[in-house]
Amino acid sequence: MTAVMLAVLVGVLFASGTLLILQRGQIKLILGMGLLSHGVNLALFGTSSLTRGAPAVIPHEGDLATILATQTFADPLPQALILTAIVISFGVTAFIVVLVSRRDAVTGSDLAPGELASILSTADPFAAPPVTAPTPAGTVMPDAVDDYDLLQYELDEVYDRPQDDAEAAIQ
Amino acid sequence: MSLYTAILPLPVAVPLLFAALEIIAGLSRRSRIIQLQKVLSLVALVINLVVALLILSFTLTGERIVFQMGLWPAPFGITVYADALTGIMLVVVALLALLLLPYATASLDSSRERLGYYPMALLLLMGANGAFITGDLFNLYVFYEVLLMSSFVLLALGGTPSQINGAIRYVVLNLMGSIMLLLAAGITYGTIGTLNMAQISERMVDAPYGLQALIAGLLFVAFAGKAAVFPLFFWLPSSYHTPHPAVTALFSGVLTKVGMYSLFRTFPLFFPDVLVAWQPFIMTMAALTMFVGVLGAFAQPTIRRLLSFHIISQIGYMLMGLGVALTPGPYGAGFGLAMAILFLVHNQLVKTALLAGGGQIELEMGTGKLSELGGLVTARPVLAVIFFAAAFSLAGFPPTSGFVGKLGLLQVTFSTGQYLVAGISVVVSLLTTMSMIRLWQYLFWGKQNPQLKPRPNLARPATRNLMLLPAAVLVALSLLIGIFAEPAMSVVQTAASQAIDRAGYIEAVNPQPAPTPAPAVAQEVTP
Numbered sequence: 134m135t136a137v138m139l140a141v142l143v144g145v146l147f148a149s150g151t152l153l154i155l156q157r158g159q160i161k162l163i164l165g166m167g168l169l170s171h172g173v174n175l176a177l178f179g180t181s182s183l184t185r186g187a188p189a190v191i192p193h194e195g196d197l198a199t200i201l202a203t204q205t206f207a208d209p210l211p212q213a214l215i216l217t218a219i220v221i222s223f224g225v226t227a228f229i230v231v232l233v234s235r236r237d238a239v240t241g242s243d244l245a246p247g248e249l250a251s252i253l254s255t256a257d258p259f260a261a262p263p264v265t266a267p268t269p270a271g272t273v274m275p276d277a278v279d280d281y282d283l284l285q286y287e288l289d290e291v292y293d294r295p296q297d298d299a300e301a302a303i304q
Numbered sequence: 305m306s307l308y309t310a311i312l313p314l315p316v317a318v319p320l321l322f323a324a325l326e327i328i329a330g331l332s333r334r335s336r337i338i339q340l341q342k343v344l345s346l347v348a349l350v351i352n353l354v355v356a357l358l359i360l361s362f363t364l365t366g367e368r369i370v371f372q373m374g375l376w377p378a379p380f381g382i383t384v385y386a387d388a389l390t391g392i393m394l395v396v397v398a399l400l401a402l403l404l405l406p407y408a409t410a411s412l413d414s415s416r417e418r419l420g421y422y423p424m425a426l427l428l429l430m431g432a433n434g435a436f437i438t439g440d441l442f443n444l445y446v447f448y449e450v451l452l453m454s455s456f457v458l459l460a461l462g463g464t465p466s467q468i469n470g471a472i473r474y475v476v477l478n479l480m481g482s483i484m485l486l487l488a489a490g491i492t493y494g495t496i497g498t499l500n501m502a503q504i505s506e507r508m509v510d511a512p513y514g515l516q517a518l519i520a521g522l523l524f525v526a527f528a529g530k531a532a533v534f535p536l537f538f539w540l541p542s543s544y545h546t547p548h549p550a551v552t553a554l555f556s557g558v559l560t561k562v563g564m565y566s567l568f569r570t571f572p573l574f575f576p577d578v579l580v581a582w583q584p585f586i587m588t589m590a591a592l593t594m595f596v597g598v599l600g601a602f603a604q605p606t607i608r609r610l611l612s613f614h615i616i617s618q619i620g621y622m623l624m625g626l627g628v629a630l631t632p633g634p635y636g637a638g639f640g641l642a643m644a645i646l647f648l649v650h651n652q653l654v655k656t657a658l659l660a661g662g663g664q665i666e667l668e669m670g671t672g673k674l675s676e677l678g679g680l681v682t683a684r685p686v687l688a689v690i691f692f693a694a695a696f697s698l699a700g701f702p703p704t705s706g707f708v709g710k711l712g713l714l715q716v717t718f719s720t721g722q723y724l725v726a727g728i729s730v731v732v733s734l735l736t737t738m739s740m741i742r743l744w745q746y747l748f749w750g751k752q753n754p755q756l757k758p759r760p761n762l763a764r765p766a767t768r769n770l771m772l773l774p775a776a777v778l779v780a781l782s783l784l785i786g787i788f789a790e791p792a793m794s795v796v797q798t799a800a801s802q803a804i805d806r807a808g809y810i811e812a813v814n815p816q817p818a819p820t821p822a823p824a825v826a827q828e829v830t831p
Contacts, residue, residue: 159472166479173483173490180494211493214442218486221449225482228456229475235460236468 139179146172159233163226170222174215181208308362312371312384314355315394315433322348323426330420341422342409348426349405352433353398360391364798368812370439378815379500383439385813388799389645393436393565396652400557401429403774407660408550410770411667411762416462416548424461425554427454432558436565439813441489441499444566448485448530452478455559458551459543470543477539481529488522495519502813505573505806513577520578523570531563533623534593537616541600544615545608545672549663552608553774556615557656564622564648568641572629572804579629583720586627591728594620598735602742606672607662610743611655614698617732618651624729625713628720630804633712635797640720642800643712646792650697650705650782657694657778661687664771665747668762674743679752684768688748690775695740697782700733705785708792 146168153165189209192200326341363369369386372378386394404425412421431451438444452475460471493499495515496507508516529536540560544552571579579586597617604610625644633639664687665680666672681688697704710733717726762768785792802808 154476162472162476166476169480169483173486176487177490180490210499211490214490214493217442217446221446221482224453225449225456225475225479228453229472229479232460232468232472232475235463236465236472 135183135185136179139175139183143172143176143179146175159236163229163233166229167222167226170218170226174218174222177211177215177218181211184208308359308367308369309371311355311358312369312386312437313373315352315359315398315437316430318348318351318355319426319430319433323423323430326423326426327420330418330423338414338417338422341417342405345405345422345426349398349402349429352429353395353402356391356394356398359386360388360395363388363391363802364795366798366802368802368808370812370814378813379498379503380816382443383500383502383813384437385439385501385809386437387802387809388795389565389568389803390436392645392649392795392799393561394433396649397429397432397436397558397561400652400656400774400778401425401554403777404550404554404656404660406770407553407774410767411550411664412548419461421458421461421548421550424454424457428458428554428558430454432562435562439501441492441501441504443499445482445485445489448482448562451559451562452482455555458554459547461551462548464546467546470546474539474543477536478530481526481536484522484529485526488519488526491522492519498815500813500815501570501573502810503815506810506815508574509577513581516575516578520571520575520582523574524567527563527566527570528589528623529563531560531567531619531622532593532616533589533619534596534616537593537597537619540616541604541609541612544612545606549608549659549667553656553659553663556611556659557652560615560619561648561652564619567623567626568629568644568648568803571626572638572641573806573809576630576804576806579626583627583722586623587722587725590620590623590627591725592620593617593623594732595728598732598739601739602735605674607666607674607677607743607747608659608672610674610739611659611662614658614736614739615655617736618647618655618698620732621710621713621729622648622651624717624725627725628716628722629800631716631720633716633719635793636801638800638804639712639797640716640800641803642793642796643709643716645799646705646785646796647709647713649796650709650785653778653782653785654694654697654704654706657775657782658691658698660771660778661691661694661775662747664768664775668758668768669756670759671756674746676753676756677747678750679748681748683752683758684748687772687775688744690772690779691747692744693779693783694775695744696737697779697786699737699740701737703783703786705782705792708786708789712793 150165150168150172153161153168156162156165184205184207187205187207189207189212191197191206322344326344329337329340329344359369363386366388371384373382373384375381408421408425428451431447431449431454434447435444435451438447456471456475459474460467489499492504496504496511498504498507508519525536532540544555547555594617597613597615597620601610601613601617604613622644625640625647628640629644630638631640633642635642662672665677665684669677669680671677693704697706700706700710710729714726714729717729762771
């Protein structure tokens, strides 16, 4: 029964994680990745035969073969694997959160340029484009810019500056 | 414990140690510290190359090096394992990392240096080396994560909008691959009862075919996603053109190739039956990968985007080699795998040379747009020649390594009877040639754009020569492999016959049979 419930839970986590990843918007992406990691961790947990009320400790005394044959133990290996996997997925999730917040800061948008977001977000595709106030230069990227022009902009910034200025700017 | 057993963990330990030292040194705010980091990196990379060469020289005699970490016997501890395939990969990656160090020192801007390019490059090397030498499936996953984490940082280093957008796609798609790999490891442990690669190999052949196919499928998705196989390649062209060219060159030689190495390592070892049964599927994927990749390259307006699509196209050839891996040839069993390994090495050399050369143009002229560049042959004659040789090596002209690799792959594919895929690979070679001619023509022929002036910081002769160094050495190596093809063939044949020799692997690692666990029925205890 426990195993069936675990299997259903893993399935639900995988399904909802996949659904969230396929949505537009980066916060949903992060949540979806988190759910998927939890799903796979639980699946790892289920790979040991589920044992209740028995610790993952084997007594030091006595013949190992007879102890293994007569007593029950939880399998410690999947627990160690899950611990490693949790730490790794935590690190990666933290990294994605930083990336997304950086993107928010530099582009002023939760969505990547070129993601068709501006087209999809308007209900009527033939509606006239909304009149927006001119943004101050250098703060917000125009959303129709090709990826490559963004790189271009950055390279100019770095390499056309004399070396001493660059050093001074960092100090 | 012999000398070789003792040095086997060094490809992981040395980069880790020096990266840690560099990170500690980087905490200081003095500007001299970057010089110290460069020196430390140089020392680490030289030691790493020497160790890799020692391991290769020993394993080429047909020996295998096995070390049980902590001296726990095999399946309880983590096994570290090296054979000739491992040795080849260690040497090539060590060489690439060493050659790209002067490239990076000459071309990196000071902000990227300060943000930690050098320690991160060492950690990337450590992850790749770990994935090569590990003999444990879960440990492989961990080293993949080390590799990926450092590549995430390198990709986003600099923090420009395009880099961050590219990095998010890259991180998410690679994370999906990691989840598949973890799931495969979990299912393997739950059903086969071990994570030691030798023991998996021992037990997997007796497992029911459905289970084998499940684990093989999960591993294939995981590794093929990292290797950018069709249809899982979209992360590559949307991210590889965004970071600094030194990073792109390093990635092209290391990242996708580690995925390919893992396919070469695990499939013949774990699933020889599945490999035969799935031949039509793998060949179809290979044909689609190479064809879609080369067609995508024609539509690209900039140097590095064009070359990223060629990375995908070339991955298709390696996958074709995996599909016919077990086919015997004139040099012995596993000739298909041998040719795939040769092609992998060729690609690591040539692709890195092309991306280093192309990146140099991009940095120096300030743009990588093919429509704006032109006429560089008078200003940069040496680069033009090197780029020409690398481009035609990629296309597969004699006397370069590309010709040898493609000829061998074609021969073995024909002898297997896969005429359609062999034909497609010939057509793709032709298209690659056209694409390379187009690229070279746009860059070096025609009129110079009067608006483009070389950046003074990068156009100094010393800087130019340092940046030319990796491309020159790698192209020379490609020519050497092409001219002295016979020794190269025997090297990769040794590697392939070791890689497909499952009994030899199992005997070398010698996993102990596990004591029988208590029956699972009696374990349900009602509280």
